[in-house]
Amino acid sequence: MSLRKWARLFWKTMLVGAVAAVVAGLALQLATGNIAFKGAVDMLIYPLILLGYGALVSVYSQLGFFAYLTLNYIGIGVFRRKTWGYIQIVLTVLALMELMFLRTFVGNEQNLVWDLTIAISIFVVAAFVSYFKVKMTNINALIPTMFFMLAVTILEIIGVLKIGENNATVFLIIPLLACNAYQILMLHKVTQEEKKS
Template sequence: MNSRNWVRLFLSTLLVGGIVTGIVGFLLRWDEYKILFMNFDISEILAVLFWLIGVGFIFSIISQMGFFAYLTVHRFGLGVFRTASLWNAVQLVLIAFVLFDLVYFRYQIFAEEGETIIPYFMVALGIFLFGLVIAFLKKKQTNKEAFIPALFFMVVVSVVEWMPAIQVNEKDWLYLMIIPILVCNAYQLLILPKLTSNTNKKS
């Protein structure tokens, strides 16, 4: 892929992150922000929107760093384990390990007295199900060998990128960060073949 397409990928992912974070941010605190719309306080609305978009740009950059790191790790894994089937097995183990940690250790560290494990489980389940959908789309877009690597990226890499919010464990920040990261990761994963195919056609 040429430099022009890399720039296109960077800018478009940046835009996706900003837009999604802006929408999610208003929805998460709608009870607080709706008065701004009721009063037509345009200056305050724009101030909040620009702040959310700026935060979204940061999330997008984190997502892109994770994506390029994943591409390197994937190639490294294929080289170390020699066969794709063995590397896929390792990735499945890592997916299961990360999901378990996301539920069990978050519950052990952050759960308040009397709180059940169900909310922690539902968050992990949501990430896993979203990852399955994107991995299935990636499989249809390319080939069946892409399914497990795509699922690994959507689950493991997304959770790693989400670590700053996990450590804070503030509900709004958790959702404000993970949703844009998942969307940005899905966007990069699905748009990359189109960019590379365009490059191949031109060359």
């Protein structure tokens, strides 16, 4: 991947994160009304703050994406492809179990329903993204896409889950999932273009 193509992916991912954060922030404000605006200026500045927040989340997402690419490269180099696939499946299941059950039963968190809702939502999004990735490429993309969309996303949201604020969790997850989905869906196009040139 050339620097120019990486920069294009970077800016497009940042745009995806910004738009997703604006949509999530405005939807949460309409649903909960947690923020009391003092005037018209506050109402105009709020979407700009959301844009900036979404851009920051996209950078966080891209850090996770490149960490995943590095891990995948090392995993393929150390293990046979089939073995690395099994390792990714096990790690994905462990990440889901951590989110759904271990936080409640081992970590003494008291929000099992909320954790299950988040885990199921992330799983559904991961399944959709994996389906489209397989349609765009081949069946070999299924396990890596599911691993990235589930295990890496869950790893990225663990910090916000410790806060225990549901709105903050939703506010992070929506742009993060959008950025992660965009990056994994665009990866093969960027690398194919690189091979063609």
